[in-house]
Amino acid sequence: MKHDIATIGQLADLSAFDEIIDVRSPAEFADDHIPGSVNCPVLDDRQRSEVGTLYKQVSPFAARRIGAAYVAENIAGHLRSHFCQRDRNWRPLVVCWRGGQRSGSLTHILRRIGWDAQQLEGGYKTYRRLVIAALAEIPRRLSLRVICGATGSGKSRILQAIGTRGEQILDLEELACHKGSVLGVLPDCRQPSQKMFESRLLTVLTALDPSRRVFVEAESRKIGSLQVPEALIETMRAGECITIEASIDSRVDFLLRDYDYFLGDPDWLLARLHALRDLQGSEAIQRWSGYARNASWRELVRELLQLHYDPLYCRSQKQNYAGYTAPVSLSTADLSAGGIDALARRICGAA
Incomplete structure (x- = not known):
């Protein structure tokens, strides 16, 4: 198992982390998110739409090229603001839609700095599956x-x-x-x-x-x-x-x-x-x-x-x-x- 990937089998496992960082766009975060998580988007709503359009209408390469620039700029901003006061032992969980490139980008940089950042395997979709399962069982x-x-x-x-x-x-x-x-x-x-x-x-x-x-x-x-x-x-x-x-x-x-x-x-x-x-x-x-x-x-x-x-x-x-x-x-x-x-x-x- 990769050391930067976190696999959770139940929602209680989320409490093992000091903070949950959701890197999805503000609109995605507003629709739903893990309770208590913080939104630090690596692509804002406009940027996400632009990258998605380029991916479909031009090429995946063109989308990744501009997307990487946006991601780098946004992560730099979060490092200067949200993360700048975190101590050496801070252990965050990073979440995107399905545990792909957006959460992987931030996790990689946080780990290179020296924090034990983990990327949620399956991303928000993993959380959502656990919610559905819990709501089918707990009320009874x-x-x-x-x-x-x-x-x-x-x-x-x-x-x-x-x-x-x-x-x-x-x-x-x-x-x-x-x-x-x-x-x-x-x-x-x-x-x-x-x-x-x-x-x-x-x-x-x-x-x-x-x-x-x-x-x-x-x-x-x-x-x-x-x-x-x-x-x-x-x-x-x-x-x-x-x-x-x-x-x-x-x-x-x-x-x-x-x-x-x-x-x-x-x-x-x-x-x-x-x-x-x-x-x-x-x-x-x-x-x-x-x-x-x-x-x-x-x-x-x-x-x-x-x-x-x-x-x-x-x-x-x-x-x-x-x-x-x-x-x-x-x-x-x-x-x-x-x-x-x-x-x-x-x-x-x-x-």
Whole structure:
């Protein structure tokens, strides 16, 4: 085996290194990367595109000639900035897409300086295979308590309040940057890529103690544009359900507070509601549009709950969650901050 090549069989092996240096372009790094790694690209996005075009349209030699110049310039910059304070015993792991020339170039130079730099065999693709394997196995070890309840029951807030009481929680909507419904898009917060979502999810899962219960909110297979891994959704659907039965008035009040950012942009809200046209028909969409334009928010929210969200919720829970047939049920008419904290206390005692 070459002394500058690192072969890892499990994600825990990554902890043997002092630092993980990802030399892929910023766009590749933004799509997904090993948690905690640092991006020191040897080709930036523009340079990578230029080299790739030369490779396809001119020749591999022409691409390598200009690529080598860019790589040398960029590595020199990283040596002067990021690596200049590293001591003699620093041991980094260098990662590119598949353990090829980009990571090999930086590894070679770091080793010539005197550091025990290692190049990850298989690169990011090795990491990605290990993530997929772990997500197929780790969720099945967990004992899940699933917080159920119709839209507007404050499930996410209750879950967070449970976490503040020292219980283990898995907040999928926070990881996905989405509230999980057609109106769940968060302002100024893009969802991560599917790969990044799975990396973030795995980081949380590996930190959980499987000997202790874990609370999670009931979700569908998709949260916005992101897919919940199969092993996790199956474990959730087999978990014990705790159902919040909140009054319609308390749910309307809660949603008006929790989605207050909609109130300042009716046009954006109407564009989202348009996605419901096939399910609810043109007449309902026109009526809801009138509510929004007239700032009749309470009427709009109440109808959305009663005509759209509640029927969907009842069908989904009964079909998908085994524990929903005999859940622990908690009734409330108070979804204020104090009411949510009281529910969290009751859940922690009842679960």
